[in-house]
Amino acid sequence: MKNIDSFGHLRGESLFVDDIITRQDTLFGLVFDSPKAHGKIISVNYAKAEAIKGVIKIFTYKDILGENQIGGIIPDEPLWAEKEVHFIGQPIAFIVAKNEAIAKKARALIKIDIEELPVITTAKEAKEQGSFINAPRSFKLGNTENSFAKCNYVYEGNTFSNGQEHLYLETQGSYAIPMENGNIKITSSTQGPTIVQKTVAKVLGIPMHKIEVDVIRLGGAFGGKEDQATAWAVMTAVAVQQLKKPVKFVLNRHDDMRMTGKRHPYESTFKIGLTKDLKIQAFEVDFLQNSGAAADLSPSIAERTLFHATNSYFIPNVTTTVYSCKTNLPPNTAFRGFGGPQGMFVIESAIAKAANEIGINKRLIQEANLLTENDEFSYGQIATQVEAQKSWFTTKEKFDLKKLEKEIENFNKENLQFKKGISLMPIAFGISFTNTPMNHARALIHIYQDGSVGVSTGAVEMGQSVNTKMLQVAFNTLGISPSKVKLETTNTTRVANTSPTAASATADLNGKAVLQACNSLIERLKLVASKMLSVKENQVVFKKDFVFINDKKSNLSWEKVIAQAMIERVALSENAHYATPIIHFDKTKEKGHPFAYHVYGTAITTATIDCLRGTYEIDAVQIVHDFGTSMNLGIDMGQVEGALAQGIGWMTMEEIVYNENGQLLSNTLSSYKIPDLFSIPKTVDVIPLETKGNDMAILKSKAVGEPPLMYGIGTYFAIQNAVSAFNPNYKLKFHSPFTPEKVLMGLYEN
Ligand code: LUZ
Ligand code: MOS
Numbered sequence: 001m002k003n004i005d006s007f008g009h010l011r012g013e014s015l016f017v018d019d020i021i022t023r024q025d026t027l028f029g030l031v032f033d034s035p036k037a038h039g040k041i042i043s044v045n046y047a048k049a050e051a052i053k054g055v056i057k058i059f060t061y062k063d064i065l066g067e068n069q070i071g072g073i074i075p076d077e078p079l080w081a082e083k084e085v086h087f088i089g090q091p092i093a094f095i096v097a098k099n100e101a102i103a104k105k106a107r108a109l110i111k112i113d114i115e116e117l118p119v120i121t122t123a124k125e126a127k128e129q130g131s132f133i134n135a136p137r138s139f140k141l142g143n144t145e146n147s148f149a150k151c152n153y154v155y156e157g158n159t160f161s162n163g164q165e166h167l168y169l170e171t172q173g174s175y176a177i178p179m180e181n182g183n184i185k186i187t188s189s190t191q192g193p194t195i196v197q198k199t200v201a202k203v204l205g206i207p208m209h210k211i212e213v214d215v216i217r218l219g220g221a222f223g224g225k226e227d228q229a230t231a232w233a234v235m236t237a238v239a240v241q242q243l244k245k246p247v248k249f250v251l252n253r254h255d256d257m258r259m260t261g262k263r264h265p266y267e268s269t270f271k272i273g274l275t276k277d278l279k280i281q282a283f284e285v286d287f288l289q290n291s292g293a294a295a296d297l298s299p300s301i302a303e304r305t306l307f308h309a310t311n312s313y314f315i316p317n318v319t320t321t322v323y324s325c326k327t328n329l330p331p332n333t334a335f336r337g338f339g340g341p342q343g344m345f346v347i348e349s350a351i352a353k354a355a356n357e358i359g360i361n362k363r364l365i366q367e368a369n370l371l372t373e374n375d376e377f378s379y380g381q382i383a384t385q386v387e388a389q390k391s392w393f394t395t396k397e398k399f400d401l402k403k404l405e406k407e408i409e410n411f412n413k414e415n416l417q418f419k420k421g422i423s424l425m426p427i428a429f430g431i432s433f434t435n436t437p438m439n440h441a442r443a444l445i446h447i448y449q450d451g452s453v454g455v456s457t458g459a460v461e462m463g464q465s466v467n468t469k470m471l472q473v474a475f476n477t478l479g480i481s482p483s484k485v486k487l488e489t490t491n492t493t494r495v496a497n498t499s500p501t502a503a504s505a506t507a508d509l510n511g512k513a514v515l516q517a518c519n520s521l522i523e524r525l526k527l528v529a530s531k532m533l534s535v536k537e538n539q540v541v542f543k544k545d546f547v548f549i550n551d552k553k554s555n556l557s558w559e560k561v562i563a564q565a566m567i568e569r570v571a572l573s574e575n576a577h578y579a580t581p582i583i584h585f586d587k588t589k590e591k592g593h594p595f596a597y598h599v600y601g602t603a604i605t606t607a608t609i610d611c612l613r614g615t616y617e618i619d620a621v622q623i624v625h626d627f628g629t630s631m632n633l634g635i636d637m638g639q640v641e642g643a644l645a646q647g648i649g650w651m652t653m654e655e656i657v658y659n660e661n662g663q664l665l666s667n668t669l670s671s672y673k674i675p676d677l678f679s680i681p682k683t684v685d686v687i688p689l690e691t692k693g694n695d696m697a698i699l700k701s702k703a704v705g706e707p708p709l710m711y712g713i714g715t716y717f718a719i720q721n722a723v724s725a726f727n728p729n730y731k732l733k734f735h736s737p738f739t740p741e742k743v744l745m746g747l748y749e750n
Helices: 006-011 100-108 123-128 144-149 193-204 230-243 253-259 298-307 340-358 362-368 388-398 401-414 466-478 506-533 558-567 633-652 707-726 740-748
Strands: 027-033 039-045 055-059 091-097 111-116 137-141 153-161 173-178 184-188 211-215 247-250 266-274 280-292 317-326 418-431 440-447 453-457 485-487 540-543 546-549 552-557 573-579 584-586 591-593 597-610 616-625 683-688
Touching (some): 027 100, 027 253, 039 091, 055 100, 091 230, 123 266, 123 280, 137 298, 144 280, 144 317, 153 340, 184 193, 184 230, 193 211, 266 340, 280 340, 298 340, 362 418, 388 401, 388 418, 388 597, 401 597, 453 466, 453 506, 466 506, 506 540, 506 546, 506 573, 546 558, 552 558, 597 707, 633 683, 633 707, 707 740
Parallel strands (some): 027 247, 184 211, 453 485, 616 683
Antiparallel strands (some): 027 091, 055 091, 173 247, 266 280, 418 597, 440 453, 440 573, 540 546
16 A cells, blocks of 8 residues: 555645644744853843834743743753753744744844853763763673673774764744633644643643644654654744734754754774674673753663664673763754664674674674574563574575675775675664653544544654554454545544654554554444344454455445444444553663564675775665564565665764854755765665564564664675775774765775
C-alpha cells in the first residue's frame, strides 16, 4: 500500500501549520533573542519597537501568569530569559504585531545591554570547569580493571562526533486560537502534542483541559520537534490568553537554525582490550556530551548512549560513563538515534584503532565479537532473537564480500590518484523509550452509522507514514476496504496523555492499541452478524467488506451489519490502551530489561577518494536489514534509505560550526550542506533479512525509523580505509564529519 499522503503531497494539497487558513483577526509573532552566549541582562529597551504602528504587544517573562518554565526532565529552562542569558538565540521577548514584516521591523529596534560572562562552547571545557546538567551515569558489567591486565592488546584513543541540524522541511510553528471561557486551541508542528498541552497549562497557569492541541502532520521532525516545538506553541498561547485574538508564529529558516538545538556533539575517550583470538574482553568509555545551556532531553539521550555503547557486540567487561556537559550553546536535543549513534561511533572507532595497531582487517575483530543468543548487555538485558550474526554473514554472502575486497585491492594497486576503501557496519538498536513509563499508547475508533470508520491515535504523522500503517492495521482487522477508513488528526482531546512520536516505537505502540480496539469492535459485530445469519458467532469472519461464513462469502455486507448494530444499540466506538509488557529498568542499579526487542542489520560501504583533491564519492552501500516481517516494504525501504542518507550526512559533510563566542557560523543552507542526489551513494541495495519478526512489534513488523541511520557510520570507516590505502603514515583519527578537508590533510600527513 502506498503512503496515503502521496497524492496530497504531490499536489501541494496536504496541510501544514503555515497552510491553515487564518482567521481575519490573526496576529503574528516573532521572537527577540539573545545576541550574546552568556551574560547578565542590564537593560532591554522596547520603547522604539513598541512605538511602531501595528505592534500590538511585546511579551516578556513579566507577562507570564503561571510559571516561566518549559524544562521537561529538569526545570532549568525559562520560556523567556529573566536576568541572564545562556546562549545566542535564547528567547527574551515575543513581539506580536499585525503582520510579520512589522514584527521584524520592531525587532531591529529593540536595544539590549548585556554584561558579558565567560562562554563555554565545548564539552571538554565544561567538564574541566565542573559545568554539568546533572550527575554523570555509569553502566558496568564484569570488571574492566582486572580484565585489561589479562589482555594481549590494550589501546586507548579519543573520538569526536559533531552535532547535526535537523533541517526539517517545515520549520517550527504554531497557530493558537482563543475559544470560549478562556479555552485555547493550538495547532502545532510538534511530535509531542501532550508535551505542548502540559507545558502551555503550566506557563499559563490553567488546567490542561482548557488546552486542545491538534496536529495535522509535520513536514519532518527527526527529533527536533520532540521537545523543541513546545516553546513556540507556548508563546502563541501566552499571547492568546491575554490578547484574546488568534496568534500565529512560524519560524523562518534563519531563526530556526539559530534558536533551536541540534544533535549533541560528543567528545569521548576509550580504552579497549583484546585477547590474542581477537575477543574484546574489556571496554571503557567516558562520553562527554555537549548538552548546551539547558537539560532538554539530554539526560535521556545520554542514557541511550550508554545503552548502545557496545553496538552489536558482546563484551564481558564494560564500564561506560556519560557526562552531560552544560555549555553556552542552544540546548541540544533529540535527533534520530537519540545518542545511540554517538555511542556506536566510539566502539567502531575503538575497533578500528585496535585493528590498525594489530595490523589486521577491522572486520575480523567485528566478526569475532558479534552478539549471540543469551549474551548479556552491559545494562543487564539478555539478548534474545539475536540477528547480529545472521545479518552479518548474509551480507557477506549476498553481496560477495570476498570479490568486493579483491576488486578494491586490485583497483588500489593499479591506481595512484584514486583509492577505494571498504567497511562493514553492523547495527543493534533497542526499541522502546528508555524511560519505561513512556511506553504506552491509545487509540479511539468510531464506526459511523454508514459504515465508514475514523481512527484517532497518539501517533503524529511526520512523513514516516505512520498513518498509512495505522490505516493498514485498522482495515485489515476490520476486514473492510482501505477507502472506508480515515486517519484523524492527532488531537489531545480525542487521545489524551500521549507519549511523543519518537523512539521508533510509535507504530508499535499505537498500532497495538488500534489492533486491540478493532478486535473489540469485531467481537461485538460478530454477535450482531451471527444473529442476522442464524449462525454461531465463531463462524463469522469479516472480510472484503462482507461477512464470510466458513470461508464462504454471504450476502451480508459490512454496511448492513453496522445498520443493524445501530438498531440494536450496540456501541460502535472503542477506546483501547496498550502498554508494552515485560520491559523494566532500575536506575539505582542501572540494570533491567528496557527494550521490547532489538533491530539488527549489516551494511557494506565502498567509497572512492580523489587523492589529489581530498574529495570522495560513495560507490555503494549494501545492506541486509532486519525488518521482522515488514507490513509495508515500500515505506520501510524508504525509511532505510532516508536514514542512511541522514547518517552519511552526519558522518561526512554536515559540519556545525560555532565560534568561540558561541555564535553559529553554519547558519545558512550555503554554509551547512546536507546530502543531495550527487552525494548519496551511487548504489543503495537493501535486502530484507528473513526473520520471524517479534510479537512485540506491530504485526511482527519491526520498528524502522532510527536503526538504519547508523549504517551511515560505515561511510566514515570506508573513507578512512581509502585514506590509509594511499598514505601508510596516516594515523587514524576519529573526528567526524570526515570532510574533504580532513581527508586531504590525512592523505598528506606523515
Ligand atoms: N525519545 C525519548 C527518544 O524520549 N526517549 C527515547 O528513548 C528515545 N529514543 C529514541 C528517540 N527518541
Ligand atoms: Mo526521536 S530522536 O524524537 O525518535
